[in-house]
Amino acid sequence: MSKTLTTVLFIRRTVLLTSLALIPGLPVLFTHAGQLPSSGGIPEIMTVAQPSGEPQAVATGTPAQTAWVEEIKNSLAMYKTNYPTSNFAPYVTKLDLVGDAVGTGNRRAVKTEMGAFFNMLVKRDHGISGVAADELINFSRMVTPIEEYGISVPKSGSDQ
Numbered sequence: 262m263s264k265t266l267t268t269v270l271f272i273r274r275t276v277l278l279t280s281l282a283l284i285p286g287l288p289v290l291f292t293h294a295g296q297l298p299s300s301g302g303i304p305e306i307m308t309v310a311q312p313s314g315e316p317q318a319v320a321t322g323t324p325a326q327t328a329w330v331e332e333i334k335n336s337l338a339m340y341k342t343n344y345p346t347s348n349f350a351p352y353v354t355k356l357d358l359v360g361d362a363v364g365t366g367n368r369r370a371v372k373t374e375m376g377a378f379f380n381m382l383v384k385r386d387h388g389i390s391g392v393a394a395d396e397l398i399n400f401s402r403m404v405t406p407i408e409e410y411g412i413s414v415p416k417s418g419s420d421q
Contacts, residue, residue: 329404330360336400340393347389352381352397368410375405375412383415 334356341349355378362370379401381387382394402414 327360327363329406330356330363332404333397333401334360336397340390340397344390344393347393348387349389351387352378352389355381372410372412375410376414379412379414 334353337349337352337356340347355374358374359371359378362368362374379398382389382398382401385391385394398414405412407414
């Protein structure tokens, strides 16, 4: 074997063995990370202050799981600006329910509330603009995990 090939194999083995040797220590690192003082490890801006007297609701959903709901809310906020005469408040309320359901892991509520959201858009409930409704339907279809939750999306005017 050439000297270069031997060196490459040696480096690969060393990296692999070092990685394997470090794996058992990872849980210890993670458990001690929460015990770091705020001035030493985690920047103060990233720490979350908890009110001491009030019980906290525990959500099972992670920010990544609820990100799609926030994307739809952000899109909705843009349409509220572009179409000030339309009443988007019921749509925001519906998305709040969806976000809460995702956060608590209530799949049935996600399916029901998101289906109702799509129905509201298709019917142009609460006097929203047809253009805004069609664009929100298209955007929501792209970001919503429809198959994961088994959400039924009715056909809109542009689909028919």
